[in-house]
Amino acid sequence: MSAIAMSDLDSLLQRYDHSHENLIPVLQEVQSQFGFLSPEAIRHTAEHLNISIHDIFSVASFYSQFRFHKPGKHCLKVCGGTACHVRGSDNVLDALERQLGIEPGQTTANGEFSLERVMCVGACALAPALVKDDTVYGRLTQNKVDRLLNEDAHDPVATPGTGTGHLESIRSE
Numbered sequence: 001m002s003a004i005a006m007s008d009l010d011s012l013l014q015r016y017d018h019s020h021e022n023l024i025p026v027l028q029e030v031q032s033q034f035g036f037l038s039p040e041a042i043r044h045t046a047e048h049l050n051i052s053i054h055d056i057f058s059v060a061s062f063y064s065q066f067r068f069h070k071p072g073k074h075c076l077k078v079c080g081g082t083a084c085h086v087r088g089s090d091n092v093l094d095a096l097e098r099q100l101g102i103e104p105g106q107t108t109a110n111g112e113f114s115l116e117r118v119m120c121v122g123a124c125a126l127a128p129a130l131v132k133d134d135t136v137y138g139r140l141t142q143n144k145v146d147r148l149l150n151e152d153a154h155d156p157v158a159t160p161g162t163g164t165g166h167l168e169s170i171r172s173e
């Protein structure tokens with residue numbers, strides 16, 4: 001973390017008193033400002049709130065909203081909810097892991113993609129589905145997964161404003 005980022009983090013932390021109850025709001029603000037929870041940010045948060053680093057990891061790991069790795073330029077969230085699982089979401093995830101060479105929670109070395117496994121994204125009728133950035137892609141096949149990785153030619157099954165596909169209306173985190 002750069003000196004500037006560290007001073008931004010210190011300013012952020014100074015807005016909160018040392019109460020343990022501030023942990024979740026602090027982590028949310030840190031992630032919002034820096035994009036993820038870096039080891040340095042966790043260490044400073046632990047010092048400020050008088051909580052062990054281990055406890056912060058335990059709490060933050062419980063909530064899928066928190067990331068411990070810098071996100072990629074594009075974020076792929078594969079739905080692992082029941083409807084998607086029944087319709088083969090594990091195959092979709094396997095294909096992405098193979099092609100990107102990463103596992104959920106990781107980012108490709110070139111910083112292009114990060115991969116996550118999330119619960120229902122609210123598009124069960126389109127199972128198996130995933131969210132790439134703010135767009136839902138459904139009824140996924142191997143071909144569609146290939147296109148997703150190579151596009152800029154967007155080909156979402158559900159488009160903004162349909163009421164079924166726009167992430168703003170179905171965000172599940």
Ligand code: FES
Nearest residue numbers: 079081084123124
């Ligand atoms: S279970 Fe996948 S979108 Fe609902």
